[in-house]
Amino acid sequence: MKLPFIDLKSQYEAHKDEINQAVLNVLDSTQFIMGQEVKTLEETLAHFCGTKHALACSSGTDALLLALMAYDIGPGDEVITSPFTFIATAEVIAFLRATPVFVDIDPANYNLDPTLLEAAITPKTKAIMPVSLYGQCPDMDAINAIAQKHGIPVIEDGAQSFGATYKGKKSCALSTIGCTSFFPSKPLGCYGDGGAIFTDDDALAKKMRILLNHGQEERYKHEYVGINGRLDTIQAAVLNVKLAYFDDEVKARERIGARYSQLLKDVLITPALSKDCTSVYAQYSVRVPNREEVAKVLNEAGIPTAIHYPIPLHLQPAFTYLGYKEGDFPLSEAIAKEIMSLPMSPFLTEEQQDMVVGALKETLC
Template sequence: MIPFLDLKAQYQDLREEIEPAVLAVLASGNYVQGEEVARLESEFADYCGAAHAVATNSGTSALHLALLAAGIQPGDEVITVPFTFVATTSAICYTGAVPVFVDIDPETFNMDPALIEAAITPRTKAILPVHLYGQMADMDAILDVAARHGLTVIEDACQAHGAEYYGQRTGSFGASACFSFYPGKNLGGCGEGGIVVTDDDEQMRTMRMLRDWGQSKRYHHILKGFNYRLDNIQAAVLRIKLRHLDSWTEARRDRVDTYRSLLQGSRRVTVPTEAHGRRHVYHVFAVRAQDRDALQRGLLAAGIQTGLHYPVPVHLQPAHADLGYRQGDFPQAEAAAQQVLSLPIYPELTTSQIMEIVQAVEHSAYVA
């Protein structure tokens, strides 16, 4: 069986670095939001080219804090996309604001900037583009619309650690950017985690208070806050992995090059596009297939695990039926949801495994 993701292999490669760091935290007796968290914040901010970073207990919490720090309030509208993980929409809803969707570009799976202006109303306060699968959205066009309408831009970069847009790294656009450290991410912990980066001093101070029960100092609660703190063990692990992130990214990109060369001219799948000026970090290698579900079953029968990111767009999820959208409202997102299949992609994936996967894609029987 070729796994969709092999976190055990990553752990074995880093075991001699990770275990002493974790044991040192355990021996310290300082387990929540301590020195390791502060160091991670400084190092990750530097990595993104941002002034500040605020570590949280998940990427969802990071999105929630970023929206609140930007002043998003109940009744406001935030423009985003329906083809994303549900946390993007949920974080908007947590603030009491209303998610307003625009369709995606079918080539990149990211927000189509040409559709944003028509979605703006007097209640619109922010745009929340998602750098889906590890490729940045068209930030020049998005920032241009935002500037003309006085809107805040917050990046959902939860899948895009280290991605670049014309040489500028994600996390250095807009008011803030949010990342997830869920274990399967390109930079993932041994549990949950997240972080927000920003150049805004005031937003940084607000987020630091909000993540720790709204405290300015212990037992002095200035804001109605949350328990969104990151623990020191996760921070220690993430600091080690951050040192390897760029080499892992290059390994992912090398493996994508192998996939592309072997799948060139394929009649069964279409490989993803890397837009001009982008550095795609390939959190997910998502191909498109007309008979996606049957292909997925055929690959599983051949001993290859795959993923679906994402089979139901957010506007058609029962949990968000109250937003009032219907089938057909976002045809590009809906088509992608029916066709996209994620093939294995991780630094430890071997060339022989990729050859086996491609052979199965091209020649395995569809399974009804």
């Protein structure tokens, strides 16, 4: 038996009739762009996170891009972020011809280390973009305090942490702007690309809504140069169904993540849960010194693994022009060589989890 890495099939089967009907309703309406389902989703998302505004958009990457565009970030500006994340975080900064500035990570939670943040701030710094990696938020109070001291906005990249909490508040509601992704494998995923932006700021929300629709507030009247960042109605319909069950799935993720950690605590380095934080375990990632060998053995036993992420951003060919070199961010580099993600979803059974744990213990012990 080969385990699924993320069990989207079981999730679909659990809600199949509702999802199919929601999609058929959109097909019958023929309102494929900006249909009522998008508005419903935005209202539900805002209520879920506790923000004044939620804007559905075409992807998590575009959510980050629109947030930066709202602040007119461009050539000559710097944005501080983590080198240990998916490329989209820094990609959008570079796309606007601004400069990504990296700060190393906390070895416990793999998120941006606030104690290193202030040293990276310069007069050119226009935003800080911390990443809530693997489903857990960084120390947002510390990051926000430093940002406020310097008059810099904070944009949370919550692509992997939607549903997680920090001191009782939801991820994406912890800073000036929060962004998330609804890529199918994310904790809340649609059946294509999708994302959302969250803010309490009326002016920012208005500007981003204009920007995501080709910069037009009225049809054919373009206030800004924008993008086509709209979420299509079918994806919104799927998300509306799945969001109704999301709280239960978050609880299941927390339970499964905690069980993994309990079973593996004496075998390898498991994810550390920071004080006052919950995690949605978008990835359950452990550290394995002999990763390639272990992954090979697990794969042969029908257990898929993944690496998130094998090469830190400062060592990516696309960012050679920034002038970073190996050794500049030692923690990111060391963890990138050991990190390995295990099968994880709200539908992972204890039997399947025991299969993963048993194979790991047999390989490592």
